[in-house]
Amino acid sequence: MGMQAALQLLYPPQCISCAAPVQSDFGLCAECWRETSFILGLVCDQCGVPLPGQESAERVLCDDCMTIARPWDRGRAALMYRDNGRRLVLALKHGDRMDLARPASAWMLKAAQPILSPGMLVVPVPLHWMRLFRRRFNQAALLSRAIAKAAGLEHCPDALIRTRTTGSQEGKTRDARFANLVGAFRVPKARERRVAGRDILLVDDVMTSGATFAASTEALFAAGARSVSVLGLARVAKDG
Secondary structure, eight states: OOHHHHHHHHOBBBBBBOOOOOOOTOOOOOOHHHHHHBOOOOTTTTTOOOOOOOOSOOOOOOHHHHOOOOOSSSSEEEEEEHHHHHHHHHHHHHHHOOGGHHHHHHHHHHGGGGGGGGOOEEEEEOOOOOHHHSSSSOOOHHHHHHHHHHOOOOOEESSSOOOOOOOOTOOOOHHHHHHHHEEEEHHHHHGGHTEEEEEEEEEEESSSSSHHHHHHHHHHHHOOOEEEEEEEEEEEEEEE
């Protein structure tokens, strides 16, 4: 018996969400799979929100992206921020479930296929150093590192820094979210040469209004990035 088989006998695979028995490591049981809203089919090409209709080769935008100036080029997300998708994000973000980065990054990479290009530089949205000290890890950096490795792309975890504490965005209006993040990010001098002239894949865990992605994208363009596309694990969408 091989070592892997022996380990599976001792530690049989469990659902990453509820710990029910599953067939393979880092999987979801049938019930948790049904409660996880993966984004499939036609999506907005700029923010990744699902849209009604059939998949099309033409670029399609949602109502928000037709009315709000998005500084980045294209965007995708792997799942909707609700039900089990929300529980998984919160477990990764606040529950020290760093093991979730492995399956989550695989879902994200699958969603990102239409917006990837050779030679992209993968960059996570940073935490402020005070929050990073308290949390001990940046969930966006865990995801971006795994995505870059799987896609064979260069990873630069410190291409951006958060220059000040911005507090929680929860409960703020859309305008307040954007105002709160103006000037909150920059590319440090030591990383400007790695960013300049590059196509960037900017990674975060959740996209709500797009304010964090927008402020981060503007900082990357200020440092000379050629293009920026964004990728989130989960997408918050309006009801109805």
